[in-house]
Amino acid sequence: MTPSSPAAGAAAAVPARPRVPLVPPLSAASLRRVRGAPARALPGVLDAPAVRLVTSGRIALALALRELGVGPGDTVLLPAYHSLSMVPPVLWRGATPRFYRVDAQARADLGDIAAQCDAGARVLVATHYFGFPQDLVALRAWCDARGIALVEDCAHAFFGEHAGKPLGSHGDYAIASTMKFFPMYEGGALVSARHALDGVALRSAGKGFEAKAALATLEYAFSYGRLGALRALLALPLRAKDLLWRRIKAGRRAAAGAGAAAVALAPGSSDSDASFDPHWLDKRTSAFSRLLLARVSRQRIVALRRRHYQALQALLAGRPGCRPLFAQLPDGVCPWLFPLLVDDADAAFARVRRLGVPVVRFAETLWPGMDPARCPHSAYLSRHVLAFPCHQELAPDEFDWLRARLDEVFPA
């Protein structure tokens, strides 16, 4: 780091939003395949025989626990390195979360899982952090030997395979967060290769939600200069929508003030907060998201994420003060982000933010009910991992810009 650089000066303001998109914006190219990359995409969680498309990953997790009959007196084994959004679904079932350790590479610690496994343990949730699979063969065998259900948390791993099988197919159930991989505003999935999902009946969340999901996807794309012709065409209707929306919001605020419970027009998601609202349990993902899931090129998502990840890895490997969390990108992995372990993470975080570089601090806040001493590796990872986008919608000039900024922040 060069503290004397002007961008590192205390006076430099943090831009209101990243200079390049943190999550994939929809573009005309989203639907096209990538030439010169492997023709076949990796398998994805939606290839499972039973699929329910819901509005978020946390809702899918709650439904998995409900399908498993989890209730009061039961224990759900969760990783100590977690998203805050993973805990409320467990509490919603009246069950108790118990946190198991992970190692320095965020691999589930089977010895500690066994130590945490009390008589009430019903479910083990295993998270494939940043797209990298856990040892599913060992976890499956451990669960089978004890009659414990395995839920694969594929929120970071929509595509991939492990031990010759697709991610999501080793668990009794798997959950996914579609908006982390596809250019869409909302979405999650509950899938199973072992159970029918007959108990999960879904319906539309209503016209307001359908409109919001479509418009928010388009407006995010427009805000990053995508879909210019469509933007020009929709300029007037969008202005009218803004006016109408302001009115609706004012009406809702007034109704909430009068004591009526106001239901949010869209569910909580990883991009907003860790909230959990059971209102969304029986709601289907929007028609617009379903259309995109069917049309967006999966081959392109996998090929370009891997390409970008490898380019960042090549750039930053061996740089002092930081190292990639995972030494390699194995075949069969489609990354969510590029996670970098940084010694002085707070200073680097402040610096990249000031430069407008999009960055995620996954698990920056751990569940307050968990003793931070429970897992020193989780405490370390939550403070020292800075994760940078490698998604398929980074245009070549945006990716060059991102690389140049990272080169500057983490000099050789």
Ligand SMILES: Cc1ncc(COP(=O)(O)O)c(C=O)c1O
């Ligand atoms: C590991 C993990 N699991 C589950 C979730 C919940 O996903 P969603 O935000 O779609 O509810 C997240 C969200 O970031 C997550 O990081």
